[in-house]
Amino acid sequence: MTVVSDPFAPEFRTDPSPSYRILREAGRLHEYRPGIYLVPHYADCSAIFADPAFGHGYFSGINPFRPGVDPRNLPGSFLLMDPPDHTRLRAMVAPAFTSRAIDRLRDQITQTAITLLDTAATAGEIDFVADIAYLLPLTTICTILGIPRSDHATFGIWASAISRGLDPDALLSDNDKQARATAVLAFAEYFTDLIARRHADPGTDLLSTLVTETPLEIKELVDIAVLLLIAGHETTMNLIATGLLALAHNPKQREILRADPDSSRFAVEEFLRFDTPVPFPTRVAMQDLELADQTLPRGTGFILLAGSAHRDPAAFTDPDSLDITRFAPGRQTSRHLAFSHGPHFCIGAPLARLQAEVLFTELMRRTPDFTLLDPTPPYRESVSMRGPQSLPVRIPR
Template sequence: MTVTADPFAPEFRNDPAPAYEILRDTGRLHEYRPGIYLVPHYADCSTIFADPAFGHGYFSGINPFRPGIDPRTLPGSFLLMDPPDHTRLRAMVAPAFTSRAIAQLRDQITHTAIALLDKAVATGEVDFVTDIAYLLPLTTICTILGIPPADHETFGIWASAISRGLDPDALLSDNEKQARAASVLAFTEYFTELIGRRRTAPATDLLSALATETALETKELVDIAVLLLIAGHDTTMNLIATGLLALSRNPQQREILRADPESSRLAVEEFLRFDTPVPFPTRVAMQDVSFAGHTLPRGTGLILLIGSAHRDPTAFTTPNSLDLTRFAPGQPTPRHLAFSHGPHFCIGAPLARLQAEILFTELMTRTPNFTLLDPTPTYRASVSMRGPQSLPVRMPA
């Protein structure tokens, strides 16, 4: 079935829900380009994530989203791997990102969040995206990797250029592709030098542990470091920014969180569903496979419309409404797919959740009467990452 609405069209950038509804109502698979299909339903997206017949296909040379490209030249190529290489590298990194390990960062994250919010309150009016949502995850992931504070700003610039470059090349300008390439090179040079120093004089950071306690090669370490920086920064920034936007637009739900700031853990799960930071992950058929009444040849590309899956009324009640109690214990709510699931489940999920939980707890404790100064902000042009470009906010004490 051919596509009946284009969720990537500019007119749907700020609100893709109408496009999602059309796609869900008109089929399970929609051919977006020859050999590439859109998948709009929750059950189908969930099934594909868990099915080993679907992967990334880069290192098998069958990925249709960047045909012919050497995946080793792409940022964070660890993310693009399939088992067994993906499994091997993930196992080496995973211990640092368990819920127990991440919980040890609570005090440091809380200190950073409080400092950012107190500064914003003292200033009065800030851009919530650049002054808070951007800085909290950047500071956190740089600290985990052992990046000196003096380099954080430069890292943020490089990370933003690479994040923008995650979109298909056909959607990028020449300047954006050049900025991505330059940032990948800069990261590679920086991390190669830093890893060399950590091998001989380790510190207490994650990069030191990986450099001295594993058999990872320098190129593998660089790829992991770049991946953790990009995945751990932009996605959390957008989660925090869209969460604030959702609260601003839903005053009754905001009052729920204001009455009980400690319920932010549940609120974060609903923010992840309501306006998903990574709305269009992709998968590739690693073999000929039958799905949704179609025969998909090996190398067929699937764009999983997670944003649409999260608004699927067959999975969620009143899916277009924000409900901060939706994921409370005892509720018959299926898990959201914001972090995927199966072998490629997001390794940084506990860290993203903890940062957002702390930020919203402190926000509702320190400045619950914040006011969004632009009720209709523009979303970023990226299709890989979803979040507002800016959020001017008044933040009274």
């Protein structure tokens, strides 16, 4: 079976937009593998996100992306679940991630961002991914969970293995799957020990709250901790890195942001649309249904091409251009789908937004004259998480 264009092909890793355009022009649904379809249009992706007839199907045994794999051995906790279990577990974590709760972290995040930027300016030349985009969200989510600073570096190795392993198994090598399994076990052992310590001596962190105030079992606590660490770190890292890359390639937009650093909160929404950190979320038909004039059975898989939806001219004016004022008040535009919407809307969206907003505000205030040393940096192999592998830049003192 040959799809008209394969957005996962290596030649589209740096810039998948040509593949997206071909798919959108060729139709609404494209069978990528037997029983698995690509969905390239904004209207269809948005409708599927909102429709409870689409879920994940892991615990119903109908998920076609990892057939035969026990979901209890996969990272993701309630991310892999459907109601009512998804609703139950999400509700226990949600209070810690409201906009009001997250905004209490603003001063701490700002201080971390300033320290990282000042250190970068002193060094002169850095890898923006490793030295800033990676460290800011890792420090933040570890602080929220109450993970000792001495353990942060170790987590990065495990998190990378799990993030790569979030791709459909058909796209992974045996080594990738083994690294994922090893990292899952390592995280489980670490968090089981940390949970025991929180039982004996709780603190004020989120993990202590979950341990002392919810009826969650140890396995559920471990799975939630791993989910929050991965989702709260990797996606924000890529958002920050691709945002910087977009500004570097669009100097007029950089000057607009430089003139008004506080507008970073609107610019971040455009970064999320322009180069979506999670470009290929998946859904599964939880019942027989009709879509794009086709009758599709329960268990059909859908790869929602959010990156393509965000370049759909039916939804966005001049979609291939960066416009950091696109989401400013008073502008009329479609909402982006970077955080999904509906029952599986990303619980960490307020945290990701705040960290990126703070980072770009401080970047524009302190060191706006950065220079990109590699105009076409390599992107990570992962298709589930999109971002540059490295980003060498020069930051003047």
